[in-house]
Amino acid sequence: MSFTVTRTYLTLPTLAALVPGRGEVAARLVHIAPCPVDQWRALYRQIGAAWHWHDRDLWDQGRMQTHLDRADVRIYQMVDDTAPAATDPIGFLELERHHDGSVEIAYLGLDHRAFGRGLGAWLVTEAARTAFAWGATRVWLHTCTLDSPAALPNYLARGFSIEKTETYEATLSS
Numbered sequence: 001m002s003f004t005v006t007r008t009y010l011t012l013p014t015l016a017a018l019v020p021g022r023g024e025v026a027a028r029l030v031h032i033a034p035c036p037v038d039q040w041r042a043l044y045r046q047i048g049a050a051w052h053w054h055d056r057d058l059w060d061q062g063r064m065q066t067h068l069d070r071a072d073v074r075i076y077q078m079v080d081d082t083a084p085a086a087t088d089p090i091g092f093l094e095l096e097r098h099h100d101g102s103v104e105i106a107y108l109g110l111d112h113r114a115f116g117r118g119l120g121a122w123l124v125t126e127a128a129r130t131a132f133a134w135g136a137t138r139v140w141l142h143t144c145t146l147d148s149p150a151a152l153p154n155y156l157a158r159g160f161s162i163e164k165t166e167t168y169e170a171t172l173s174s
Contacts, residue, residue: 010160021121101137
């Protein structure tokens with residue numbers, strides 16, 4: 001089945017432009033370093049399957065490990081401190097630093113168990129703070145109409161602004 005998809009590019013120029021989400025939550029980001037390919041793939045599938053994340057499905061182990069080993073890539077999992085197994089991930093974040101000093105939020109998402117608890121606002125806030133603490137000159141990302149309907153409004157509410165939009169055709173298996 002083919003769909004017309006709108007991709008929206010957003011930017012946050014400075015940490016001062018960030019509009020924080022919820023203050024206190026019983027969750028935290030855990031930096032995974034080094035990040036094994038199998039762990040990355042498990043997070044990617046767990047968080048991204050509902051949103052049709054498939055762009056890295058065809059990357060072989062070597063290509064994926066080379067990417068994860070780059071000093072300009074950082075992987076985080078979000079854990080719920082109230083869960084019986086407080087190490088069970090409920091969110092995923094991949095940051096990538098670019099040659100111009102910007103940091104891209106390459107992947108960001110929540111497990112369905114975290115929906116409706118304000119954790120998306122917290123995760124976007126922490127992603128931006130983490131990127132700027134890493135030395136970002138600006139933070140940027142793109143989202144699309146295949147992502148959660150809450151994604152774009154959340155980014156805008158956190159202070160991100162739209163740089164451009166584009167449309168493309170996507171074929172999705174049912």
